[in-house]
Amino acid sequence: MNACPRSRPLAVSGAFVLAALAVTGCGRVPGQFEILNDQVPNSAGTCSVPVSPTEYMGEGLMDVSIVRAAFTSAYLFFPLIENNLPGTGAPNDPNQIQISGFDVDISGIGPATASAQQVLDDNQALLHFRVPWSGGVSSAGGQISAMVEAVPVPLAVQLASAGGLGVIPSLTLNLRVQAVGATNSGRSLTSDPFNFPLKVCNGCLVGHVAPCPYTPANTGNACNPAQDQIVDCCTENGNLICPAAGGPTQ
Numbered sequence: 001m002n003a004c005p006r007s008r009p010l011a012v013s014g015a016f017v018l019a020a021l022a023v024t025g026c027g028r029v030p031g032q033f034e035i036l037n038d039q040v041p042n043s044a045g046t047c048s049v050p051v052s053p054t055e056y057m058g059e060g061l062m063d064v065s066i067v068r069a070a071f072t073s074a075y076l077f078f079p080l081i082e083n084n085l086p087g088t089g090a091p092n093d094p095n096q097i098q099i100s101g102f103d104v105d106i107s108g109i110g111p112a113t114a115s116a117q118q119v120l121d122d123n124q125a126l127l128h129f130r131v132p133w134s135g136g137v138s139s140a141g142g143q144i145s146a147m148v149e150a151v152p153v154p155l156a157v158q159l160a161s162a163g164g165l166g167v168i169p170s171l172t173l174n175l176r177v178q179a180v181g182a183t184n185s186g187r188s189l190t191s192d193p194f195n196f197p198l199k200v201c202n203g204c205l206v207g208h209v210a211p212c213p214y215t216p217a218n219t220g221n222a223c224n225p226a227q228d229q230i231v232d233c234c235t236e237n238g239n240l241i242c243p244a245a246g247g248p249t250q
Contacts, residue, residue: 028190032084033097035177035194039078039145047223049078049145056080057228060198061169062151063205064160066226066233066242073149074156075198076224077104080145081179081191087140094185095139101132102148103190105176106155109197113164116171116200119155126155130180147223150175151198156226160202169199205230212236215246 037056042048062075079102085095106127108120120127129152137144151173165171175198179191205226207218212234220231225242234244 028192030192033179033189033191034082034084035079035179035191036082036143037080038196039080041078041221041223043222045219045222047147049147049223051080051143051145053080053143058197060175060196061205061228062156062198062200063203063226064156064165064200065203065240066205066231067153067156067160069153069157071153071224071226073151073224074153075151075175075227077148077150077175077177077196078145078223079148079177079179079194080143081137083137083139083142085139085183087138092184093139094183096142096184097137097139097181097189098184099133099135099137099144099146099179099181101130101180102146103130103178103180104128104148104150106151107174107176109172109174112171115162115164116159119158119162123155123158126152146179148177150177150196159200165200165202167201167203169201169204171200173198173200206233206240206242208232209240210234210244212241212245214244216244219243 036053039049039052040055040057042050060075067074083097088095131149133146135144135146159165175196177194177196182188207230214234216232218230218232220243221227221229225231231242232244233240233242236245
């Protein structure tokens, strides 16, 4: 499956653009292939992502003090994806989209501390990347939810080490996410871009802290303890463990 190359701004005539889209098959018609929102994972203690268009988050919160090197991601994004290509009724739906991954571009929103800005300036490779994923979404309004490793752990670790971040979030990042894939008929597609604001803090999600072992009352986000929900932690050999040992761990 060949996905479209990542787009770059071009100063060309409209006629050339139309010709190029016809040749590459990578043209994007707004509204055909969309990310609708960021889903809220289920809170039953296990990480699962629903398909619920009316329940979503409008912005995120990431606590860099909780992120550890062993984490798979510093922040997870849960897109709800919709395929609005026409339905065909054919047994092997030619307009079903097979998703192969997500393009993520991270940028700052508004002012940032000098130390945080320096981390962003020095780590361009951590700000623009593709995350592999697989899943099929049916045509005629079909929907599917996904899980995207949207903020690399090294970026969050460097932001924490650089200083300048406190309990009150002083840095806001924009996560620009696009799904990439191809229809069953072989047409490569990239979804409309979805922009998601992410506030960044150091310590704002840490609830109660006690020596390990300690059973937490607040176990935090079931998919990633460093995001969006208060989590109780414990300390062991000077290390902060969230959620506290005795409850679910990542």
